[in-house]
Amino acid sequence: MDTLLAALFTGTSRGAIYALVAMGLVLVWRGAxxxxxxxxxxxxxxxxIASSLIMNGYSYWLAFFVAxxxxxxxxxxxxxxxxxxxxxKKQTELLSSxxxxxxxxxxxxxxxLGVLQALAGVFWAAEERGxxxxxxxxxxxxxxxxxxxxxxxxxVMSVVTFTLILTVLFFKKTGVGLAMRASALDQxxxxxxxxxxxxxxxxxxxxxxxxxxLAGLLLTPTSNLSPYTLDLALIIGFTAAVVGxxxxxxxxxxxxxILGFVISFVxxxxxxxxxxxxxLAVLVFVLVVRPRGIxxxxxxxxx
Amino acid sequence: xxxxxDLTTSYGSVVALNSVSLTVVESKITTVxxxxxxxxxxxxxxxxxxxxxxxxxxxxxxxxxxxxxxxxIVRMGxxxxxxxxxxxxxxxxxxxxxxxxxxxxxxxxxxIAQATEELYTLFPRLxxxxxxxxxxxxxxERQMLAISRALVSRPSLLLLDEPSLGLAPLxxxxxxxxxNVLSQxxxxxxxxxxxxxxxxxxxxxxxVLLSLGKVAAYLPADELKADASLRAAYLGY
Amino acid sequence: MFLAAxxxxxxxxxxxxxxxxxxxxxxxIVILTGISGQISLGQSALxxxxxxxxxxxxxxxxxxLWIAIPLSIISGGVAGLLLGTVxxxxxxxxxAGTTLVVALAIPSIATRFDSIFKGDxxxxxxxxxxxxxxxxxxxxxxxEMWQFYVALPFALLALFFASNLLLSRSGRxxxxxxxxxxxxALAGVKVSRQKVFVFTISASFAGLAGALYxxxxxxxxxxxxxxxxxxxxxxxxLGGIRSIAGAFIGSVLVVFLPDWIDLAVHSFELSEQVSNxxxxxxGGILLILTVVLNPAGVAGGSHLHKHK
Numbered sequence: 001m002d003t004l005l006a007a008l009f010t011g012t013s014r015g016a017i018y019a020l021v022a023m024g025l026v027l028v029w030r031g032a033x034x035x036x037x038x039x040x041x042x043x044x045x046x047x048x049i050a051s052s053l054i055m056n057g058y059s060y061w062l063a064f065f066v067a068x069x070x071x072x073x074x075x076x077x078x079x080x081x082x083x084x085x086x087x088x089k090k091q092t093e094l095l096s097s098x099x100x101x102x103x104x105x106x107x108x109x110x111x112x113l114g115v116l117q118a119l120a121g122v123f124w125a126a127e128e129r130g131x132x133x134x135x136x137x138x139x140x141x142x143x144x145x146x147x148x149x150x151x152x153x154x155x156v157m158s159v160v161t162f163t164l165i166l167t168v169l170f171f172k173k174t175g176v177g178l179a180m181r182a183s184a185l186d187q188x189x190x191x192x193x194x195x196x197x198x199x200x201x202x203x204x205x206x207x208x209x210x211x212x213x214l215a216g217l218l219l220t221p222t223s224n225l226s227p228y229t230l231d232l233a234l235i236i237g238f239t240a241a242v243v244g245x246x247x248x249x250x251x252x253x254x255x256x257x258i259l260g261f262v263i264s265f266v267x268x269x270x271x272x273x274x275x276x277x278x279x280l281a282v283l284v285f286v287l288v289v290r291p292r293g294i295x296x297x298x299x300x301x302x303x
Numbered sequence: 304x305x306x307x308x309d310l311t312t313s314y315g316s317v318v319a320l321n322s323v324s325l326t327v328v329e330s331k332i333t334t335v336x337x338x339x340x341x342x343x344x345x346x347x348x349x350x351x352x353x354x355x356x357x358x359x360x361x362x363x364x365x366x367x368x369x370x371x372x373x374x375x376i377v378r379m380g381x382x383x384x385x386x387x388x389x390x391x392x393x394x395x396x397x398x399x400x401x402x403x404x405x406x407x408x409x410x411x412x413x414x415i416a417q418a419t420e421e422l423y424t425l426f427p428r429l430x431x432x433x434x435x436x437x438x439x440x441x442x443x444e445r446q447m448l449a450i451s452r453a454l455v456s457r458p459s460l461l462l463l464d465e466p467s468l469g470l471a472p473l474x475x476x477x478x479x480x481x482x483n484v485l486s487q488x489x490x491x492x493x494x495x496x497x498x499x500x501x502x503x504x505x506x507x508x509x510x511v512l513l514s515l516g517k518v519a520a521y522l523p524a525d526e527l528k529a530d531a532s533l534r535a536a537y538l539g540y
Numbered sequence: 541m542f543l544a545a546x547x548x549x550x551x552x553x554x555x556x557x558x559x560x561x562x563x564x565x566x567x568x569i570v571i572l573t574g575i576s577g578q579i580s581l582g583q584s585a586l587x588x589x590x591x592x593x594x595x596x597x598x599x600x601x602x603x604x605l606w607i608a609i610p611l612s613i614i615s616g617g618v619a620g621l622l623l624g625t626v627x628x629x630x631x632x633x634x635x636a637g638t639t640l641v642v643a644l645a646i647p648s649i650a651t652r653f654d655s656i657f658k659g660d661x662x663x664x665x666x667x668x669x670x671x672x673x674x675x676x677x678x679x680x681x682x683x684e685m686w687q688f689y690v691a692l693p694f695a696l697l698a699l700f701f702a703s704n705l706l707l708s709r710s711g712r713x714x715x716x717x718x719x720x721x722x723x724x725a726l727a728g729v730k731v732s733r734q735k736v737f738v739f740t741i742s743a744s745f746a747g748l749a750g751a752l753y754x755x756x757x758x759x760x761x762x763x764x765x766x767x768x769x770x771x772x773x774x775x776x777x778l779g780g781i782r783s784i785a786g787a788f789i790g791s792v793l794v795v796f797l798p799d800w801i802d803l804a805v806h807s808f809e810l811s812e813q814v815s816n817x818x819x820x821x822x823g824g825i826l827l828i829l830t831v832v833l834n835p836a837g838v839a840g841g842s843h844l845h846k847h848k
Contacts, residue, residue: 037637086832089832094835096719098577098720099632099718099721102631102633103632104835106632106636108831108832110581111774112828113824114823115821115824115828118820118821118824119817121813122813122814122818122821126817175405175408178394178402181393181398185393186391189389189402192351192384193377193403193406194377194403194406196406232644235641239637275648276645277645280641280642283638283641287626287629288629291629297393
């Protein structure tokens with residue numbers, strides 16, 4: 001029973017973070033038409049910045065917000081420096097093939113990931129660091145028994161819930177949010193409505209960068225920080241996004257929690273080494289049974 | 304006033320517009336008619352910035368439109384309702400309309416509310432369905448919505464591409480009438496592309512007959528309508 | 541050429557062997573991505589399959605090198621067949637993401653079932669020593685040179701087969717799938733079946749590369765990390781993803797670029813931190829630049845390749 005409770009709690013708090021990662025991927029997919037495989041590399045980079053600030057004596061909270069801002073800026077930079085020139089490229093023989101046109105942004109984002117990981121080496125010697133959050137990592141003790149959730153878990157849950165609510169309000173109620181939704185759905189009609197689609201696209205990169213940096217900040221306290229720790233988060237986020245539907249923001253949240261529970265249960269009831277296989281199983285299952293995902297629309301199937 | 308001079312637009316090796324010149328007179332309805340593939344849609348798409356011409360010029364009140372992005376051209380007071388897909392099905396009627404005025408939100412909040420109300424008065428069916436997804440609307444309602452999206456920003460020039468496509472004659476009449484009334488009341492300049500030459504020429508002040516990318520005739524509408532030989536040669540009736 | 545090579549340092553000789561090995565691996569990407577347009581990040585997993593099967597056969601069944609290595613072609617192919625049946629229904633980022641997960645999941649099988657695969661304890665295998673007749677004919681090579689000599693026939697074999705494939709009818713069919721999938725299907729091509737077929741063939745190349753790669757000394761879960769997939773992809777893109785010459789150029793670049801970079805920055809007094817990661821940084825930047833500016837790679841627009 002204890003194990004079950006622990007698994008549920010961990011599943012919820014981790015699931016919330018994976019929802020953030022998935023959301024970031026979906027935002028850029030909708031806004032720019034690519035899956036940004038470098039996303040968690042950006043998060044790793046921002047988290048290293050935060051870590052360095054903390055190591056140099058600045059407060060956690062300052063580092064926290066600087067990291068999120070850095071993530072947003074890095075996202076915009078990548079859009080302007082790499083992805084924009086990529087999509088403006090004239091037709092060459094190689095690019096006349098539809099499958100190569102789809103492959104090129106994937107390869108570019110992998111290149112970005114490699115560069116970010118190498119930069120982590122250049123700037124911070126790629127050293128593995130601990131990353132302490134100012135919250136207790138031990139469970140609360142209630143009535144003499146240690147509960148399976150910690151104050152850090154509560155922090156994670158509240159931050160993510162707040163972020164999700166903010167995101168929903170942003171997209172449903174604000175003009176910018178409407179502009180973003182419109183551009184993602186039909187770029188031509190959006191342009192004809194006077195929406196500056198280039199700015200909107202940069203904004204999706206910025207928001208995605210911020211969300212993923214937040215996810216990185218929330219993930220690293222329970223593991224160590226190294227250039228590669230967040231790679232697992234990327235594939236979990238990707239799987240979560242596919243499960244929920246790559247073009248659906250609510251879907252990415254659902255997918256995140258599903259993955260959170262699956263991984264949590266695998267951790268508690270099987271062995272941690274089984275995680276990769278579990279993720280693969282979930283991914284293959286969704287792609288075979290319902291490729292568009294739980295909430296995905298039918299015209300986005302690339303399968 | 305919209306001035307088009309020697310405009311040439313190609314798609315690869317296909318020349319869609321071949322040195323087209325015309326003037327769209329202020330506050331009047333000019334219609335562009337012609338057979339399928341004559342280049343009518345390309346003309347509108349080049350003016351609104353969706354297509355880049357190979358040569359020629361397009362000026363609106365003296366200012367050149369070439370090289371500007373579509374979203375900037377909208378801000379100059381030119382609204383384009385493309386043919387076919389002009390509304391976003393996954394957004395509600397309300398959202399589709401407010402989409403058209405987003406770029407003015409900061410400066411013209413009250414006017415937008417006013418404009419929206421006027422449009423709901425003009426198209427009451429939209430008011431009824433304002434919280435529904437645009438994808439659930441009928442063809443005629445979608446066209447009304449598309450036009451509303453364009454008009455909510457109070458443009459000075461409306462580019463309307465084949466509003467009658469796939470619609471019942473009664474609905475077409477209603478829509479064209481509304482445009483006519485609007486133009487009379489507000490001085491809106493309209494460039495109307497239409498397959499249905501008869502309907503178009505009955506409301507228009509001027510008519511441009513486009514054939515294979517070239518201007519075959521540019522006359523006051525009633526003259527064009529009355530010219531049987533032109534009609535036979537280019538429109539087949 | 542062999543005489544010149546034998547005067548190299550053993551380190552460089554070892555690099556020659558790795559170049560041939562990675563050449564075979566990059567060929568698998570040329571076939572899969574360059575010719576049939578399917579992007580896969582799972583080559584490292586397929587190499588692992590080849591490497592592990594060869595190592596296990598040598599260790600557990602005392603099989604000879606010259607039988608175990610060719611069998612990796614088959615084991616790789618089988619793995620490719622399995623992977624292909626799922627992957628052939630996918631495209632674009634779905635395919636890339638799924639193969640990435642596969643690349644991460646396969647090595648974890650080694651730790652999961654460590655009774656068979658020895659987990660973190662690596663399997664130690666190597667290319668052994670040259671037979672007596674070889675020593676009589678060519679003199680006694682260093683260990684690294686012998687690695688090169690072992691890899692050479694397989695690299696030539698791979699070159700021969702790849703060349704035939706690219707020129708064959710199958711090659712044309714795959715290119716048509718890459719460029720005009722819908723049109724091909726309408727023309728009667730069984731697209732799914734062909735895609736699985738390409739996966740299988742490409743995987744057999746990768747399996748072979750994996751076997752040779754593992755024979756440098758050890759086969760373990762960290763011998764075939766995902767970064768190996770990316771390394772192969774980088775080599776393929778930089779060299780030219782559509783040609784065999786491109787694959788060779790790519791393998792040379794990938795193996796020797798780090799040394800050339802070190803030489804180039806030798807005069808600048810860079811900290812160890814920077815110089816350690818500079819090759820990776822340069823590699824990543826080159827990849828991005830190539831993809832943005834000249835996606836066809838070095839061999840791309842030249843006459844070095846016979847076919848698109």
